[in-house]
Amino acid sequence: MASSAQVKVIGGGLAGCEAAWQLARRGVRVELHEMRPRRGTEAHQTDRLAELVCSNSFRSAELTTAIGLLKEEMRRLGSLVLEVAERHRVPAGGSLAVDREGFAADMTAAIEGEPLVEIVREEVERLPEGLSIVASGPLTSPALSESLRALFGKEYLYFYDAIAPIVTAESIDTSVAFRASRWGKGGDDYLNCPMDREQYLRFVADVLAADKVPTREFERCVHFEGCLPIEEMARRGPDTLAFGPLKPVGLSDPRTGRRPHAVVQLRQDDRDARLFNLVGFQTKMTYPEQRRVFRTIPGLERAEFVRLGSLHRNTFLESPEILHATLQTRARPDLLLAGQLIGVEGYLESTAMGWLAGVNAARIVEGRAPLVPPATTAIGSLVAYVTAPGRRDFQPVNANYGLFPDLAERVRRGAEKKRAHAERALGDLGPFRDEAVGPGRSAA
Numbered sequence: 001m002a003s004s005a006q007v008k009v010i011g012g013g014l015a016g017c018e019a020a021w022q023l024a025r026r027g028v029r030v031e032l033h034e035m036r037p038r039r040g041t042e043a044h045q046t047d048r049l050a051e052l053v054c055s056n057s058f059r060s061a062e063l064t065t066a067i068g069l070l071k072e073e074m075r076r077l078g079s080l081v082l083e084v085a086e087r088h089r090v091p092a093g094g095s096l097a098v099d100r101e102g103f104a105a106d107m108t109a110a111i112e113g114e115p116l117v118e119i120v121r122e123e124v125e126r127l128p129e130g131l132s133i134v135a136s137g138p139l140t141s142p143a144l145s146e147s148l149r150a151l152f153g154k155e156y157l158y159f160y161d162a163i164a165p166i167v168t169a170e171s172i173d174t175s176v177a178f179r180a181s182r183w184g185k186g187g188d189d190y191l192n193c194p195m196d197r198e199q200y201l202r203f204v205a206d207v208l209a210a211d212k213v214p215t216r217e218f219e220r221c222v223h224f225e226g227c228l229p230i231e232e233m234a235r236r237g238p239d240t241l242a243f244g245p246l247k248p249v250g251l252s253d254p255r256t257g258r259r260p261h262a263v264v265q266l267r268q269d270d271r272d273a274r275l276f277n278l279v280g281f282q283t284k285m286t287y288p289e290q291r292r293v294f295r296t297i298p299g300l301e302r303a304e305f306v307r308l309g310s311l312h313r314n315t316f317l318e319s320p321e322i323l324h325a326t327l328q329t330r331a332r333p334d335l336l337l338a339g340q341l342i343g344v345e346g347y348l349e350s351t352a353m354g355w356l357a358g359v360n361a362a363r364i365v366e367g368r369a370p371l372v373p374p375a376t377t378a379i380g381s382l383v384a385y386v387t388a389p390g391r392r393d394f395q396p397v398n399a400n401y402g403l404f405p406d407l408a409e410r411v412r413r414g415a416e417k418k419r420a421h422a423e424r425a426l427g428d429l430g431p432f433r434d435e436a437v438g439p440g441r442s443a444a
C-alpha cells in the first residue's frame with residue numbers, strides 16, 4: 001500500500017518516539033514502525049512505546065554532571081521524553097527516576113494522539129527506501145541488522161548489557177535496611193542494606209562461587225566499565241564491590257551511628273513505592289543462585305523478587321566510519337540513524353540522538369540544511385564522539401565531561417570546572433536552539 005508518510009521512523013523506543021514527535025511538531029507526516037508486540041526482544045516486556053528496559057532512572061539531574069546538563073539542554077530543546085519523564089518522577093535523590101509504567105503509557109498516548117504520526121506494528125526487515133530514520137536500538141532484530149550490515153559492509157560488535165533485580169517493598173526487612181541518601185542528598189529516598197566486614201566478604205565469596213549463565217559463543221563480551229556484572233567486579237578483587245556499587249560513603253547506619261563496611265542500595269522503582277531495584281546489581285548468576293545469594297544480604301532475607309538480574313545482547317554500529325555529524329549516513333544521505341544503535345549509551349543520550357535525527361529529517365523535508373549542535377554542549381559532544389572519523393576501538397559512551405572540548409580558561413578543577421563547562425554549553429546552546437526550535441517556540 002502506498003504510504004503518504006514523508007519520513008519513516010524504524011523503532012518506537014526512546015529515540016524513535018522523540019524523532020517522530022519532533023517531525024510531527026514541524027508538520028511532517030511520519031510512519032513509525034514498531035515490531036512489538038508481534039515480535040519481541042530479549043529485554044522488552046510490553047507492547048508500549050518508549051519502554052524502559054532496565055533501570056527506571058534517567059540518572060543525575062545536577063548540572064555538575066554531563067547527564068544533568070544534557071537534561072537541561074533537552075528541556076530547552078523541547079524534548080517530549082524529558083517532559084513526560086519529569087511528569088512521572090519518583091523520589092531518587094539528585095536523580096531523575098520515573099514510574100516506568102506511567103512513563104511508557106503516557107509516551108504511547110502522546111504518540112498515538114499525534115495525528116501526523118501513523119504507528120505501524122510490524123517488523124521492518126530491510127532498510128526502507130526514501131527519507132528514513134533507523135532507531136531500532138540495542139536489540140535490533142536480526143533481519144534488520146543484516147540489512148544494515150549489507151549496506152555498510154561493517155561488522156557489528158556484540159556485547160552484554162545489564163538488568164538489575166527488583167524486589168517488593170513489603171519483603172524488605174526495614175528493621176535492618178534504613179532509609180537515607182548518600183550525604184543526605186535527596187532526603188531518605190533509598191533503602192540501604194548495611195553489611196559488616198564479615199558479611200561483606202562472605203557475600204563476595206558467594207557471588208564468586210555461584211553458578212553463572214554461560215556466555216554464548218556468538219556473543220563477544222565487552223562490558224562497559226560503568227555496567228559491569230557484580231561477579232566481574234568481585235573477580236577483580238575482594239574490595240572492588242565495596243568501592244563500587246556497595247560503597248558505604250556518605251551513609252551512617254542509624255542503629256549503630258557508624259558507617260557500615262558496605263551497603264547495598266535499593267532504589268524506588270514505581271510511583272507507589274511497592275517495588276525497589278538493587279542498584280548496580282546486574283549479573284549473570286543463574287536465577288536460583290540470585291535468589292539464594294541476594295537473600296544473604298542483611299534486610300533481604302525474605303526478599304520477594306519480581307524480576308531477576310540479567311545481561312543481554314547489545315548491538316551498535318561503528319558510527320565514526322558511517323555517519324556525518326548531522327546523523328545522515330555517508331552511504332545514503334536520506335538515511336539517518338539514531339539512538340543507542342549509533343554508539344551512545346543511556347536513555348537520555350539515545351533520546352538526544354533521536355531528537356537531532358528528527359529535527360534534521362524535518363529540515364531535509366523543508367529543503368533546509370541539517371544542523372550540527374555545538375561540540376561544547378552535552379548533545380553536541382556526544383554527536384562529535386560518535387561521528388569523528390578515525391577513532392580506534394570505538395565503544396559506546398554515556399554523556400560525560402571528558403567528551404567536551406577544553407575550556408579557554410586554565411586551572412579550573414573539579415566542580416568549578418564542570419560548572420564552567422555547563423555555563424559555556426548553555427550559552428552556546430542558545431543560538432542553536434533558536435535555529436532548531438525557533439526563538440519563541442517550544443517544540444513540545
Ligand SMILES: Cc1cc2nc3c(=O)[nH]c(=O)nc-3n(C[C@H](O)[C@H](O)[C@H](O)COP(=O)(O)OP(=O)(O)OC[C@H]3O[C@@H](n4cnc5c(N)ncnc54)[C@H](O)[C@@H]3O)c2cc1C
Nearest residue numbers: 011013014015035054055124136137141339340346347350
Ligand atoms: C538489557 C538492557 C538494559 C539497559 N539498561 C539501561 C539502563 O538501566 N539505563 C539506561 O540509561 N540505558 C539502559 N540500556 C540502554 C537502553 O536500551 C538505551 O539507553 C535506550 O533504550 C535505547 O533507546 P533506543 O531508542 O535507541 O532503543 P530502544 O529503546 O531499544 O528502542 C528500539 C525499538 O525498536 C524496536 N525494533 C527493533 N528492531 C526493529 C525492527 N526490525 N522493526 C521494527 N521495530 C524494531 C524495538 O522493539 C524497540 O522498541 C539498556 C539496554 C539494554 C539492552
